[in-house]
Amino acid sequence: MIDPANTGPRARRRARPGLAMALLVALGCSGEAGTAQETPPPGGEPTGESSLEGDPAQQEWAVLPTQHSVLINRADQSRIRGSPEAPVRILEVSDFQCPFCARFNRETFPVLDSLYIETGKVEYVWISFANPSHQFAWPAIEAAFCAGAVGKFWQMHDILFERQGEWSTSDDAWATFIDYARELWIDEESFGACLRDDRTAPLQIRDFQSVNRAGISSTPFFIIADSLSIRGAAQVSQFRTVLDSLLKVGDAP
Secondary structure, three states, X not given: OOOOOOOOOOHHXXXXXXXXXXXXXXXXXHOOOOOOOOOOOOOOOOOOOOOOOOOHHHOOOEOOOOOHHHHHHHHHHHOEEOOOOXXXXXXXXXXXXXXXXXXXXXXXHHHHHHHHHOOOOEEEEEEEOOOOOOXXXXXXXXXXXXXXXXXXXXXHHHHHHXXXXXXXXXXXXXXXXXXXXXXXXXXXXXHHHHHHOOOOHHHHHHHHHHHHHOOOOOOOEEEEOOOEEEEOOOOHHHHHHHHHHHHHHHHOO
């Protein structure tokens, strides 16, 4: 469902109170939450590239930071995809155990990523919203954010959606998440501690409260340019109609 709203060239900056801004408060990138500078991990900042590629003999285990504020900040920033200079921003409210979210990730997101995010037209932000009826939604989000602390949020994001049927019916989902972390060359001990100690809980709680304040109760839910909304696993064509219109207006003299 698309809500009618302002689609002028400054649409991204005209957030509708109670909707986009309530969510942006949850994000360190918005300037509303802390974004303290941190020391980069050894070897430089995480690249976001898949650690499954390349020579396994050259792989090194990525160890999560021990300082909690650094871990939270890196996890927060890791769920942002695309250029911060992009003219349009999309916020996705999602739950890894939601079947409609998995369908969106399988059918629609790869096209949006190729056409708009990788080309610098869209900045994309993933926001968590654990459905209380989904038994493993919270720890799955935790697994993604813990992976994000070493720059591997999106790799874990993809695994969680691709294998939703595996971990969501597992007798021990936590052990399964640790197996996924190993596949991504994330240190088992520090990742396991992140899950066990709920180290990303402040980030998840902040997301959940912000989504509630915005009056959003279902997933997936998308806010485009801080003023338009799409509910559900919409098709690529629906997103293209909205995005192409916004980008065309934004390019107008």
